Amino acid sequence: MCLDVRPESMERITTPELAEKFIEEQIDLVRKQVGDKKVLLALSGGVDSSVVAALLIKAIGKQLVCVHVNHGLMRKGESEQVIEMFQNQLEANLIYIDATDRFLDLLDGVADPETKRKIIGGEFVKVFEEETDKLEGISFLAQGTIYPDILESKGVKAHHNVGGLPEDFKFEGLVEPVKLLYKDEVRVVGKVLGLPSNMVDRQPFPGPGLGVRCLGAITRDRLHALREADAILREEFDKAGLTDKVWQFFTVIPDFTSTGVKDGKRLDFWPVIIRAVNTVDAMHCTVPEIDYKVLKHITDRILNEVDGVCRVLYDLSPKPIATIEWE
Numbered sequence: 001m002c003l004d005v006r007p008e009s010m011e012r013i014t015t016p017e018l019a020e021k022f023i024e025e026q027i028d029l030v031r032k033q034v035g036d037k038k039v040l041l042a043l044s045g046g047v048d049s050s051v052v053a054a055l056l057i058k059a060i061g062k063q064l065v066c067v068h069v070n071h072g073l074m075r076k077g078e079s080e081q082v083i084e085m086f087q088n089q090l091e092a093n094l095i096y097i098d099a100t101d102r103f104l105d106l107l108d109g110v111a112d113p114e115t116k117r118k119i120i121g122g123e124f125v126k127v128f129e130e131e132t133d134k135l136e137g138i139s140f141l142a143q144g145t146i147y148p149d150i151l152e153s154k155g156v157k158a159h160h161n162v163g164g165l166p167e168d169f170k171f172e173g174l175v176e177p178v179k180l181l182y183k184d185e186v187r188v189v190g191k192v193l194g195l196p197s198n199m200v201d202r203q204p205f206p207g208p209g210l211g212v213r214c215l216g217a218i219t220r221d222r223l224h225a226l227r228e229a230d231a232i233l234r235e236e237f238d239k240a241g242l243t244d245k246v247w248q249f250f251t252v253i254p255d256f257t258s259t260g261v262k263d264g265k266r267l268d269f270w271p272v273i274i275r276a277v278n279t280v281d282a283m284h285c286t287v288p289e290i291d292y293k294v295l296k297h298i299t300d301r302i303l304n305e306v307d308g309v310c311r312v313l314y315d316l317s318p319k320p321i322a323t324i325e326w327e
């Protein structure tokens with residue numbers, strides 16, 4: 001049997017009991033695979049790598065070394081939550097790297113979205129490699145590969161986690177405990193492992209993070225305004241009971257200003273755009289009809305609390321023709 005093919009007999013993990021059973025099996029397998037050797041994991045704070053981290057901490061404790069890179073493009077509180085959850089609560093061996101300046105300096109003046117993506121991806125690999133070169137005695141690399149990654153790699157598109165080991169791969173092997181699971185199963189397993197629901201049920205978040213929501217050339221002041229506005233949106237959607245009802249929502253900040261007026265003075269401030277979509281397959285999206293009162297309250301809060309913003313807009317465009325992200 002190919003190890004990358006989910007057996008037809010494998011039951012879908014839909015209950016805590018099934019998740020428990022899966023976790024016990026994986027703990028056993030991982031312990032057999034790695035023995036007393038060390039395992040390295042790049043921990044983003046996203047669903048997949050977080051669940052792998054929690055599972056491996058249970059299986060091999062301090063033999064797992066997690067590396068979290070803060071590229072300065074995380075949402076408000078995200079890196080802090082990784083530290084709180086994994087270092088403080090689960091007592092993981094966590095290396096936290098604040099590479100904000102490195103990323104933002106490199107991105108300075110770069111307006112083209114594809115170039116921004118390439119810079120962020122390339123720099124991430126560099127930072128991760130530099131950090132791991134300093135570590136000694138690591139034998140395995142753990143990855144949050146899930147079954148759709150394997151399926152997609154077979155036909156649709158290459159996935160960075162999948163496709164065999166590169167020639168210069170310096171580890172003895174890969175540890176991929178959730179590679180036969182679908183996303184919904186990973187979430188059930190994560191909950192049973194005690195991860196908070198805002199981590200386990202997290203919306204999709206692009207690899208380049210807020211970097212592609214701070215349109216054009218990223219500036220620190222606009223990035224700050226974007227992060228604050230996004231946090232307000234998330235807080236208010238949560239209060240209004242929309243977090244579970246809307247598939248994805250976030251804010252975007254364009255790289256142009258608009259005229260505002262404050263205390264009788266004219267100002268040139270940025271607009272903030274709210275983007276919210278519902279979808280089943282991410283190929284076709286509709287825009288939810290959010291209660292006007294909720295939108296108005298969010299607008300008031302952003303205008304009052306976020307420096308440099310004078311307008312808030314709601315994006316009504318479905319996909320197609322508009323994509324979910326703005327760039």
Ligand SMILES: Nc1ncnc2c1ncn2[C@@H]1O[C@H](COP(=O)(O)OP(=O)(O)OP(=O)(O)O)[C@@H](O)[C@H]1O
Pocket residue numbers: 041042043044045046047048049050067068069070071143144206207
């Ligand atoms: N800031 C980061 N710090 C550490 N590792 C990261 C970071 N960003 C990405 N990674 C690593 O790269 C992998 C792929 O990242 P990607 O953004 O494509 O997310 P993903 O496939 O949805 O996985 P996840 O749910 O774990 O974020 C992650 O699983 C993680 O191992």
